[in-house]
Amino acid sequence: MNQISNMLPILALSIPLLGIVLILLCNKRVPQRVNLLTAFIILLTFATVAAMYPAIRAGKVLAGSFTVFEAEGFPVVMLFSLRVDALGFFIALIATAIWMLSSFFAIEFMRKKHSQLRYDVFSLLTLVGMIGVVFSGDLFTLYVFFELLSVASLVLVIHEQTPAAMRGGVIYIFMGICGGLILLLSILMTYSMTGSIDLATVGLGLKGNKWLPLIFWGYVLGFGVKAGIFPLHFWMPSAYPETPTCAVALSSGVMIKAGAYGITRTIYSIIGLDALRGGVLVAILLGMALFSIFIGSAAAINQKDIKKLLGYSSVSQIGYIILGLTLLSPLGLTGGILHMFNHAIIKAALFLCAGIFIHQAGYRYLDELKGIGRKMPLITACFTMAALSMIGLPPFNGFISKWFLAIGALDAVKVGSYSLWVGILAVGTLIVSSFMNLIYYGPIVYNAWFGTVDKANQNEEWQDLQPAPVMMIPVLLLALGTVVFGIFPGFPLALAHQISQFYFH
């Protein structure tokens, strides 16, 4: 194991934590600059994470663990053992990048709104949770950060403090904590069965264990709540409409990837391919993923509120990711991990565009968004690009991940994980879902550009609609990302391939 000790992981975690202290101190003197400061703290975090790239690409694993307690005769307890491999780095990189763009967006978005400081503090705290989850070297550290992620993001969810937001928050924290407890149960069972909760392996030796199904479903439920796959997604539609849009972009673009990351670790690191291949457990999860794809799209078609629509779209897209993970084939895993990357970009772009629509024009219902392209052409163009990418048309990045997922599904047949019919069913679901994506994204896009504007919807605030540059630039960058990573998918694909190779070599 080419593991090298490095301070970068610890640095990446401590920068936001110290940043919290910093902004609390600065709040007294320059309360207007807190947002900006937060954005730059996250930029620094992003830079720290990005600095690990050379080592990761060279196949190294960065370990930043420090032993808290070690004594003769007692097992070693490593609290916060950090261990960054390619998978963790990949998720952390995209998470910090999206977080940075969202926080720059929030500078303008949250201006003149209440409780800015609270938002910034908890945004940083949630970031710590997010990075911690993917940098964890063992399951216990992961659990702690996972709970931190749930609890800290609750404050972002109930930021508006309206009854609806409170209700969304209740459902969110209820499901999050229930999931967390189930996860804890599974972790403890794993520990008592195998005596190890290390994440560095390709299977902790649970093969043939009679408790395996229970442990597996514990993990799936725990992480699945955060990921929002179909039967566990209920917090999404109730929480999203009332949450500030920049936070929703984070939740839908990044935080649900923590769940997907957990499921990846469950399948490939904790339980291991050997124990799962040929069994019914992963097949059921695959069925859930397919169901999630269909149901999410079906629900999104029936939405009138753009935020709810995008939320249900996330349910569908997380299904794509889980599908890729559960295919148990190299290309499928590559596709699933690639889609984590691509979906983060696309969904963040869509939510930030929607945020601008809501913020500048005050419109969030699809009827009201007609003709908005004539008023805000640049933002609508960004929305269009992201929507086309979501539908999966070339040359956008959504097409690349769709291609790899479909090829991966058929690759799974070749590898012998599933029968041909399952492969065809998976590909067919992807195809149908693409068409359903068109059904709900298409009307938004063409009505925005070409729709006739309802006179009753016109109001005085149409006059000054161009958003501030600091809101435009993150959106533009994300929209550019959908094209750039569609035409040159080499960078994310190489990393995804590296991860996949690690588990399938």
Added chain:
Amino acid sequence: MKKIVSVRLGLVLLFFLFCSLPSLDFFSLPIITTMPYAFASSHASPHGEAAPHEETAQHHEEAIQHQHHEEAGSHEEAISHQETVSHEEAVSHEGASPHGEAASHEEADLHHEESAVHHGEATSQQVTSKTAHHSSLPLWVVLIPILGALLLFLLHESNTQGIMVTMTCGLTLAISLLMYSLVACGQRTGGASLQGIYTCLPFLPSFGLNLTFRVDPAALVLLVFTCLVWLLVAIYSQGYLVIENHQLRYNVANLCCLGVTLGAFMAGDLFTLYVFFESILLFLYLMVIHREDELALRAAKIYLYFGVFTGLMLLFGIFLFSYFAGTIEIQSAVHALGHIHPGWKYLLAALFLLGFGGKAGVFLEHIWMPSSYGSAPCLTAALSSGIMIEVGAYGIFRTVCMIFAPVGASGSHLQGAAAWATSSHLGYVLIFLGIMTMFLGAVNALFSTQALRLLAYSSVSQMGYIVMGIGCAAYMGTSGAMGLAGALYHIINHALFKVGLFLSIGVVYFHTKELDIRKLGGLWKDMPVAAFTLLVSALAIAGFPLFNGFASKTMLHHAILEAYQHSVHLSLTHTPDPWLRIAEIIFIITAGGTFAYNMKLFTMVFLGPRKDGHKPVFSSPFCMNISLMLFSAGILLLGIFPNWLLETFIGPMLPYFGFDAGSHAYHLIYNVHAALPHSGLALWFDPVKRTILASSEVIHNLSGGSTAILAGGTIFVLFMGTGLNEKIIPPAWSLARYYRKAFEGFRSLCRVTYREVVGVAERIISLLMVYVWIPGIKLDLIVPEPASNGKKGMYHVISKADEHYTGVVDQTGRTKGMFGHISKAAQLYDDAIDKAKVIVAEKGLFGRISHAEEKLSISFDKVVEKRNIFANATKADGQLDEAYDKVIFSRFFWGMLTRHREFKVGLWRYFKLVEDQYDRFIEHALFGLIGSEDLSKIQLGSKDFTRSWFLRMCKRASEIHTGDVSMYITWIAVTLTLTIATLVGFLYIKSFFALIITLTTMVTFFAVVFVVISFFLKR
């Protein structure tokens, strides 16, 4: 200002500098030597020296590896043992091919002097050089239009746009002509070395995904003619676009479209093909929706859904194909698919045909064409109909004649007829698909009165001819040369005459802004050029001798006759297939119909009396006229010298696709392998002997055409005489209805899924949490499900009301500044009720109440949502009173509305429920709106009973913040305790110190988090 000008100049210069790069590639051609990629071999006759399929694939892979120094992944291992062998072979081929070519040259010369009897020998001795040029030209052909579009967009210049577009098209044409010598399909020698261009752009080489372009003769012909037609249309558009808005957008979309269409023609593998295929959709969409009116919006919607759907079917096919065949190259997959169940093969073929057929507009998939062409500028219709739907036909051709045909792959276990079985069956299906398409297209065109729609149906019909030709080619296997030649020839001809037709109608629209041919007439004096072009194109499309359509249609007719005769060999009973005879008869009838509807178009638009209401017409812009004249000239030239195209382009490529051109009855007419330089197709005129053929051949050739024209004339006279020419097919018969129904069915499936699965489950979870788990939350925030066991319509009403009620209650809580504008709400409400009243009065249906309710819901949602707008408005007591009165009045009306239908006793219960909902809704809306802000300033006056509600609302508002925070903290404390207990249970035995440290850390951690949360929650 000067700076901007110089920047623009610099951009233009840069562009042209860029465009000159391909010529470098051309001149350095001798250096770029042949690469060891084995092109598909010359023909698939049993004695042919065809390269085995694996070798082909392997050569390819080697090339890629060699080029990019990339690991080829798992495929490499499987074929490594063959490497040495194939190297040797490649060397030997390279060594041998010059001799082979030289020999074949000599032989060809001999044959040139001898009679045509020996053509069979020539076939067997033909040596194909197994080389393909590696050139970057295809890439430039795609890139230059797209870069031109980018430049256009950056310059934002309005005056020189047209010139830029024309020059870009011209450049593209020039570059595609550069490829001519590389592809070298023009050699008339019998042993033509059929080379091609092969270009591979690494996209994701380690995953086997690359952008590959392969220009073979078939692609080159289409390429050149596409560029040519596009150039002429660009010239025309300089005049025409004056009457359209958004010229820049149109030009940019147009150029991008050119680039991706060319890309689709040149695609070397299915990945590349799909990428360009879908890109065409997006750019063509912009061109279809160009006018942005209602019609265009609807048409574009249909086109978008249809295009994406068929594109996805193609993608599905590509995925499955890559699984079964293990490759995505466009080459014969007969060998690779040899081992799978035939059902899969037909599934693959069906998916491909569905995908390509949607673009081509074959029967059942044509519905997007009339609406799109009818509402878009005529340029869109011309380019789409002339060129882009040919992409679909081209795709069908590639599918049936290359992928499923054993061209170039002589699998060891599949020989002869067995290898052709799949493509033969597909061909049989395609023949009838083509016949149906052409017949129904012609019937629809006969009954159309909108000029562009008529021409759109005409396109559908012509596409049927092409598909039928491809079908014949595939059906007859190696002897299907006539069908393929006819189809390819017809594709080119169709591009010319159909664009001519559309552009002539464009001139009419340019001057009169009228497309309904019933309102037009007598225009030939005003627009002589357009009238002439329309007449020429109409005669060409009708297959009149001396016009270009005649040659291709005659060949297609021969093809179907041959198929009829050939069916003896394929049927079990050794009798000809009677259905093919019927197909041939329908073919003749359709040809007649084609003549009739084109004559109808011409006479009604240009002849007869001038209808009133048209402004005096000025002369058309010069560029439009010159473009039209060039089209007429092209049609006439090809019509008078029909054999030129056949000899230079189409003929030599036939063996390349495995067709034995000399093996059928009409080899005298179509005789490539004799390869006499001046005696190719001689339909009625023999250029060598300079005599008109008086033999039975010519009579035979002309008999079909004359029958058709006679029949067409009869139909035409019948139509004009009885006034049927002004009739249209009722919209109710339209196929589009069924598509809409299917689509709506799918949507309602989604709706039911959402309501029954997602909605119910979410509600259960919410109720569970609210009633069972969480103490302290407001129960009335979640509304219980209303009685759902009722009739469907009423259930809908109630659930709507309920949904709506929930929404209002949610929103009232956070609505602060609405008070002053409640009158606005009432106003909107009244409007909604008025509309409902009208609807109910008119229709008298109960179901319509739901409609009213929905409108009510929308109007209230809007009002409530717009609190930002009204935040600073005044809050006046008088307005409240007035508003209240209005609401009461509206409610009174609502009561009347329900009572009006009281006699429906069975449904009364539900109305009762609705009314309850309604009451609650009004109350909540009203008092929710009052109860938030500036309480002290509001005088409630006489409305005493409102006070209690008012106070309750105040109380609730104050409760929300404090109550929930305490609830969270309680909840999280419980969780923490649970966590600790679990931890203790599991970890105690392992390590005491570890436990202490863990617990301390966790407690501290959570405590800090909770304290911080509760601190910050104080707003």
